[in-house]
Amino acid sequence: xxxxxxxxxxxxxxxxxxxxxxxxxxxxxxxxxxxxxxxxxxxxxxxxxxxxxxxxxxxxxxxxxxxxxxxxxxxxxxxxxxxxxxxxxxxxxxxxxxxxxxxxxxxxxxxxxxxxxxxxxxxxxxxxxxxxxxxx
Numbered sequence: 001x002x003x004x005x006x007x008x009x010x011x012x013x014x015x016x017x018x019x020x021x022x023x024x025x026x027x028x029x030x031x032x033x034x035x036x037x038x039x040x041x042x043x044x045x046x047x048x049x050x051x052x053x054x055x056x057x058x059x060x061x062x063x064x065x066x067x068x069x070x071x072x073x074x075x076x077x078x079x080x081x082x083x084x085x086x087x088x089x090x091x092x093x094x095x096x097x098x099x100x101x102x103x104x105x106x107x108x109x110x111x112x113x114x115x116x117x118x119x120x121x122x123x124x125x126x127x128x129x130x131x132x133x134x135x136x
Contacts, residue, residue, distance in 0.1 A: 041057060041058045042055055042057050042058075042108075043055065043056050044105070045094070048104070050103050050104070051098060051101075051104060052096075052098040052104060053103075053104035053105065053108075054094055054095070054096045054097075055096075055097070055104075056092055056093075056094055057092065057094075057095060058091060058092050059091050059092075060091075060092075060093045061085060061093060062085065064093070064115075065083035065085070065095070066083070067115055068083065068095065068111055068112070068115055069081050069082060069083050069095070071111045071115050071118070072095075072097060072107055072108070072110075072111035075107055076100075077100055077101045077102045077107065078097060078099050078100070078107050079098045079099060079100050080096070080097070080098040081096065081097050081107075081111075082096050083095045083096070095108065
């Protein structure tokens, strides 16, 4: 889903720039590279091994960090999970995961899926209650 947003933005820029001089037009290759860079928000940090890894997650903070840590620690295969925001002026969060069994990548993916599922349930419940309140 996130990859469709940059494409839409590029398309709208192209439509607006049809009559612009060549020097002002957007280069399609640069736009595609920018879209790819935006899509990569999680990377494994150096020094990681299969069952113990550190991840850098861009554009996230304490709200997601603490919830993600809590969800991942509920996994019985996880020995340790913690997060840190290295500096308030840098828009990134580091997450460290160590597992008894399985890989740290699998634990992170499972945690992200479970957190998304919880967010979906909360959103639907909120919408239902809001509609019920508006109709009463």
